[in-house]
Amino acid sequence: MSSIIGNVWRFGDEINSDLLAPGLYLKAANEIMATHCLESVDPTFAKSVQPGDIMVAGHNFGVGSAREQAALSLRLLKVGAVLADSFARIFYRNALNFGVPCLFFPHYKDILAGDRLSVDAVSGKVENLTSGKSYAVDPIPAHLMEMITDGGLMPHLKRRLEKGKAA
Amino acid sequence: MGQTLVEKIIARAAGKASVRPSEIVTCKVDLAMIVDSGGPRKIWPRLKELGVGVWDPEKIVVVSDHFVPAVDADTAAILKLSREFVREFKIPHFYDMKGICHVVLPENGHLQPGMFICGGDSHSTMGGAYGCYMAGFGGIEMTGVCITGEIWTRVPETIRVDWTGKFNQAVVAKDVMLFLCRQLGMDNAFTAIEYGGDTVAGMSMSERGVLCNMAAELGCETGVIAPDETTLAAIRAAGKQPIADALTWHSDRDASYLSKHAFNATELQPQIAAPHAPSNSGPVGDYAKIKIDQAYIGACVGAKLSDLRMAAEVLKGRKIASNVRLLVAPSSQKIYADAAADGTLGILTDAGATMLASGCGACAALGAGVLSEGEVCISSTNRNFKGRMGSNKAEVYLGSPYTVAAAAVAGQIADPREFLS
Numbered sequence A: 001m002s003s004i005i006g007n008v009w010r011f012g013d014e015i016n017s018d019l020l021a022p023g024l025y026l027k028a029a030n031e032i033m034a035t036h037c038l039e040s041v042d043p044t045f046a047k048s049v050q051p052g053d054i055m056v057a058g059h060n061f062g063v064g065s066a067r068e069q070a071a072l073s074l075r076l077l078k079v080g081a082v083l084a085d086s087f088a089r090i091f092y093r094n095a096l097n098f099g100v101p102c103l104f105f106p107h108y109k110d111i112l113a114g115d116r117l118s119v120d121a122v123s124g125k126v127e128n129l130t131s132g133k134s135y136a137v138d139p140i141p142a143h144l145m146e147m148i149t150d151g152g153l154m155p156h157l158k159r160r161l162e163k164g165k166a167a
Numbered sequence B: 001m002g003q004t005l006v007e008k009i010i011a012r013a014a015g016k017a018s019v020r021p022s023e024i025v026t027c028k029v030d031l032a033m034i035v036d037s038g039g040p041r042k043i044w045p046r047l048k049e050l051g052v053g054v055w056d057p058e059k060i061v062v063v064s065d066h067f068v069p070a071v072d073a074d075t076a077a078i079l080k081l082s083r084e085f086v087r088e089f090k091i092p093h094f095y096d097m098k099g100i101c102h103v104v105l106p107e108n109g110h111l112q113p114g115m116f117i118c119g120g121d122s123h124s125t126m127g128g129a130y131g132c133y134m135a136g137f138g139g140i141e142m143t144g145v146c147i148t149g150e151i152w153t154r155v156p157e158t159i160r161v162d163w164t165g166k167f168n169q170a171v172v173a174k175d176v177m178l179f180l181c182r183q184l185g186m187d188n189a190f191t192a193i194e195y196g197g198d199t200v201a202g203m204s205m206s207e208r209g210v211l212c213n214m215a216a217e218l219g220c221e222t223g224v225i226a227p228d229e230t231t232l233a234a235i236r237a238a239g240k241q242p243i244a245d246a247l248t249w250h251s252d253r254d255a256s257y258l259s260k261h262a263f264n265a266t267e268l269q270p271q272i273a274a275p276h277a278p279s280n281s282g283p284v285g286d287y288a289k290i291k292i293d294q295a296y297i298g299a300c301v302g303a304k305l306s307d308l309r310m311a312a313e314v315l316k317g318r319k320i321a322s323n324v325r326l327l328v329a330p331s332s333q334k335i336y337a338d339a340a341a342d343g344t345l346g347i348l349t350d351a352g353a354t355m356l357a358s359g360c361g362a363c364a365a366l367g368a369g370v371l372s373e374g375e376v377c378i379s380s381t382n383r384n385f386k387g388r389m390g391s392n393k394a395e396v397y398l399g400s401p402y403t404v405a406a407a408a409v410a411g412q413i414a415d416p417r418e419f420l421s
């Protein structure tokens, strides 16, 4: 998988699962839920985010309930990657299992809204194309990236099983 | 550099000589535990969608404990589906209404030091008392485990907590955990916790289980205690032989930890967690005289045989307060029978306790014993979030079985030491 290149949406600390997937819409279809993602933090986000755009945030991203819509909404909005100082465990696992790469990124404060980033999750390289600075981060192993690229755990299992049958 | 116990287990399961914290690895799963609530009913449709079966029926344990016994047609259907699931996939290890998963597994000898185990329930951390890695995962991930026998994980850093010295009267593992929730906070994600020190070495497996169970409240991925003779004796008591290298599963002397904490057991008082979080805790004296409507002794964490005996010590020759109901749901059927045989049960019922089925029950508002608006409950369970045990306008205090029993007698929160000789 090549690098993910996108524009930055910048968020703060403790972006919780209620902000990502407001409880009010839990009963709504996932696609509708996604249009309300983070509306109480940045009402323009869900409307204007472009496929491949990159979210950069502070610590404990995704904290709160285990609701999988918090991660699924980012998938449906085609977010390219989330870079945060730290993540809540369940959100982090859900996100990767839904095909949204998440990278621990302690230098998040260097990144500004609108910066253009290039993220290579497999080699663990983050480049700020706007400022010219680059950073090394903990990579996501190639085989896990394969699952992420497939769109998450279920599509990946499907593909793996089909390959197995064909072989 | 040395490795922690958790790192060693993950490395072994990942087929590597060593791993370092924050590295992502894929592990071979030694055992998968799934339960009625998030197990077969979530996993089976996905297996159908993919047109596959399970990877190894011998390595999957299915426990029906959350919705037992059925209270309506919906829960009856869930339990029925679980029975059909084990039949369809020829899963030999199925515990239907035998007790709560985290207690039933060690009772039946499924846990051994060094194992890498995935559980479909957040308190799966409890298994770590046997020196294995056991962590909780959601339904979608357990689907993957059941199909492939593998899971990826990000190697957690380990927090080391040592307790030394002897507990005061009526102070037990539950008090340790309510204290630690306050001390360490509840957001220790991507960490494991390892307990040690002579206080822990002196604890029974039941008490060690409490420490590892409530690692979940600390937000930890798992909680572990290195195996010793007490561990091996418990494995033998469950009718199994400990694996040959059981005692080699411990952290290296020069292992590196995220942080180390040392506490003195002699200084600890019985603890209470006030609504609505286990970390909202303090010494029992701070909460004296809070009136209660219900006292609940139940759950994986708080109704094992030793817990029922603690309650019996307080209740022996006493009656519960007239305006209070005391509900007791033993953690397993075996515990129920053992408590009947040794006279513990008789003491509880003589005091006025109402006995309930072995299962999750009121712990998560799934079965008998839920609370109404405005009611106050003191409970030996592990969580007191808003709405956890029924109405979200109910108030739940957490305490040890000693403390819960004392409150049942007094009709209000009281220091259990006043009821012990």
Ligand code: SF4
Binding pocket: B066, B100, B101, B102, B121, B123, B298, B299, B300, B301, B359, B360, B363, B364, B381, B382
């Ligand atoms: S008894 Fe409570 S904490 Fe334990 S498994 Fe059941 S619902 Fe979870």
